[in-house]
Amino acid sequence: MLAFAETLVIITGGIDLSVGAILGLSGIIGSLVLVTLTTADHSLTAGLFAGVIAAMLTGLLIGLGNGLMITRMRVTPFIATLAMLGIATGLTFVLTNGVDVSGLPPVVATLGNAVFLGVLTVPIVVTAVIGIVVGLYLHRSQFGRWTFAIGSNARAARGAGIPVSRHLVKVYVLSGLLSAAAGILVVMRLGTGSPLEGSNDELNAIAAVVIGGASLFGGVGTVLGSVLGALIIGTIVNGLIVVGVQPYWQTVIIGVIIAVAVMLQERGRQKEAA
């Protein structure tokens, strides 16, 4: 799911380092709202509803913050979303003191882990549906066309009458919303709100997108490619665990994968320019 968010942003030629932090913070805020409301004797459905809204609102606001910093204050995406990464991660720990949010109604975990048709769970189905919608929208709609055009040549896009700044804000907001949705799904899977969730996930998302064929220079990328990239990374990581490599090596390896992929891209670009 985070890879979908990152795909959109990277196609514009930007980057979103805050996706993992948004996942964490929105999961925590959603959990806190849910726990507070249900212990205060509100109905369960109202609590679930409010929790989901609160989580999505968190993602929306952080994405909006990213987008406005980048377009209005002309901060580079790297720095703007790095700042948001810090803010969101910090807030997550401020709100929880580093302790899990427990006491969520059991229905959350039940919903999150119920297996049907043998392999499917709600998080898997939701992720697949969102992936298909995002993919169709990115590759078939005007919104998607403009996203590619901006990443390819932002000045040409502006010259063609595309409201570039407004569009970029929308992309970062969408990235925030998708990350928040991922946060909700993680809480459903775990049955608790953990402040540690999402840390380093931006690394996995960026790696998945880059392995999936997107260019960090913008203008190129597909949702399907990013899904394959995520599967490849998942396979590598699981394979390492199976052969007994310490899990601490995970981020090292993913970092190396990103570095190699970007090096190959830069080579390809230079060849093209020559």
Add this chain to the structure above:
Amino acid sequence: MLSLKNVGKRFGSLTALDAVGFEVGAGEVVGLVGDNGAGKSTCVKIISGMFQPSSGHIDFDGQPRVWASPHEALDAGIETVYQDVGLASHLSVDANIFLGREMKLPGLLGRLGFLDNSGMRSAARADTHRIGIRLPDVGAAVGDLSGGQRQAVAIARSISWARKLLILDEPTNHLGVAEVEEVLRLIGRVRDQGVAVMLISHTLPHVMAVTDRIVVLRLGRVVAQHVTKETTTAQIVHDIMGASEEEIAAHVR
């Protein structure tokens, strides 16, 4: 139709345009010439909404207008081929021709923003055919084309959309002899359809051949305006370079 009055543009401490004023009438072909850095492209970008003037104003169709963005100028019927902006190289030829004005599918899907790609493809083919510009297949990515082919796409794009004014900033760069002839012929055809044209070029014979009037910019100022029929290339060269070497030396210092 278009008239610039006292238009100035500063970039920090540099004055790129200083009290520039000239007019372009409906269906008129006006040449804008000047040495490198004279301010021609800056002037173009102010008329097309890419830049906002630091001072002065623009009248278009009798209304004072300052475009906040290229979008507004495009809406008003002004199309521009920029010297230094180019196309979206990862997108196909037809995607570039329809960029910002995409055709959508009919019905609900269209309202959701879904594109009518096959419609755009055939319309782009028909457009380029009607204009008579030779292009490679419209499905090809612009990044895979030669410089001249890209320029042809940019020109085809702006000609097919221009309603009131077509601005061409050094459109014959990268073009071969035959293509240059083609562009000059197209300028005449666009004018015959009642669309005004502003041609920016360093190649004075081209400017002399197709324009009705010529505006000369030097160091950000309009230093001369001529009716093309009543002037000579030598006169224009003289105006471009300035009356005296001292003046140039003074500016450089």
